[in-house]
Amino acid sequence: MSKALPQWDEMSPVRKVFDALVLPVAFAFLCGLALGVSGPLYLVGTVLALLGGIAGGAQYDTRRDALIRGLVAGTLFGGFILIGFEVGGEADPKADLPDPHIVLLALTIVASLLLHWLGWRLRRRAEERSSVPAA
Numbered sequence: 001m002s003k004a005l006p007q008w009d010e011m012s013p014v015r016k017v018f019d020a021l022v023l024p025v026a027f028a029f030l031c032g033l034a035l036g037v038s039g040p041l042y043l044v045g046t047v048l049a050l051l052g053g054i055a056g057g058a059q060y061d062t063r064r065d066a067l068i069r070g071l072v073a074g075t076l077f078g079g080f081i082l083i084g085f086e087v088g089g090e091a092d093p094k095a096d097l098p099d100p101h102i103v104l105l106a107l108t109i110v111a112s113l114l115l116h117w118l119g120w121r122l123r124r125r126a127e128e129r130s131s132v133p134a135a
Contacts, residue, residue, distance in 0.1 A: 008059045019056070020069060021076065027052070028077040032084020039094040049077060053112050057119025066120035067113055074112025078105035 008016065031045040056073060060066040082101055085093060098104055 005055060005058055007061070008065065009061070011059075019059075020072060023052070024049075024073045024076040025080050028080035029084040029087075031077075032081040032086075033088045035081065035085045035093045035095060035097075036088035036090025037094060042093075042095045050111070050115055053115030054119040054122070057116030057121075058123040060116075060120050060123075063117065063120055066116045070113040070116030071109060073116070074109035075105065077112060078108030081108070 027049060031042055034041040034045055053070065053073065056069055057066040060069065082104060098107065
């Protein structure tokens with residue numbers, strides 16, 4: 001696998017905290033602020049977060065570890081979207097949110113679990129392909 005995406009076991013403790021906690025919280029907060037300003041901006045942010053979920057899952061050797069990371073990231077992401085939206089002070093979101101809004105948290109958790117699993121699975125498949133000798 002390319003060294004462009006460091007594996008969890010190779011990362012420093014500071015990098016682990018940044019990737020697993022700071023990044024999803026900060027990005028979700030910004031998405032929450034965007035939710036009160038612009039639907040398209042919020043959509044772009046959430047699509048970028050989807051890609052981040054796949055990359056996050058690819059950092060793990062085991063499915064279990066990738067899913068734990070997905071649970072944490074999805075919980076933080078959904079929660080801080082809602083917090084960012086509330087802090088932004090806008091009365092109406094510029095994109096559709098489930099009613100009640102807390103259902104968004106469940107949706108981000110499920111999506112994050114799936115995306116982290118996908119990242120883990122894609123990494124495994126790439127490793128399997130690279131270990132097969134050429135004929």
